[in-house]
Amino acid sequence: MIEQQEIIFKALSDKNRIRIIKMLQKKPLCVCEIRAVLKLAVSTVSQHLSILREAGLITDWKEGKWINYKINPEPDQPVSNALLFVQLQLEDDETVKKDRKIIETVDRIILCCK
Amino acid sequence: MIEQQEIIFKALSDKNRIRIIKMLQKKPLCVCEIRAVLKLAVSTVSQHLSILREAGLITDWKEGKWINYKINPEPDQPVSNALLFVQLQLEDDETVKKDRKIIETVDRIILCCK
DNA sequence: ACTATGTTTCGGTAAATAACGAAACGAAAT
């Protein structure tokens, strides 16, 4: 139990993973969209996403050749609390606002296939 | 700002540091009391405490030859939110309950000078 | 069947982390 909390905090203890959660709380995204925002290698983003998934914070589903990621809609209690907590934090953060602007205004095709 | 949140989560992303916070939310403690509960080297506990202090989660004050640690009574907003969050989590966790039982029932002198 | 494209897995590297014991530090008591 305390181990689960540790895993949740570890998942959230990285700047890039916090940014991912804050983006996904606006809308679901695929790996390459996130990559375009964070400016990391695709494999690195994939790794971050799997850490968030293992912690129970996010889930994914297939859509054509894309795999979309979204906030876990059925989290267990500690995860649910953590997600709510993150949702209330950093709403005024400049990085978060900038990230969200990008994903809201730019199209997936343009973002991924530059 | 997002960096501060990262530091806070990092501070909380270790099982032993979570246990420390949960203990301090019951009452202030010195290094050797915490050491006795966590069963870690004194230097390790000191290191954990300094990570929590740097994050703004705890503060310390001198009392004779002891240095006592307590939850930061004047945290800034993100820290305050995190502390409240932790306070609401893990109340039923067995490890947390056991830790608190020890620090509430056993005397500092006995605990430290075994 | 082949190609293109999005994603994951693998192998490797550099940096960060958690742990320890020994040495240094500081305050209280002898």
Add this chain to the structure above:
DNA sequence: ATTTCGTTTCGTTATTTACCGAAACATAGT
């Protein structure tokens, strides 16, 4: 002044982490 005792700092080690590019995998379209 010296010793004692709680604590911090230092130096070291083993493990974990974040990152990358290349290779493997999967699926859609030609």
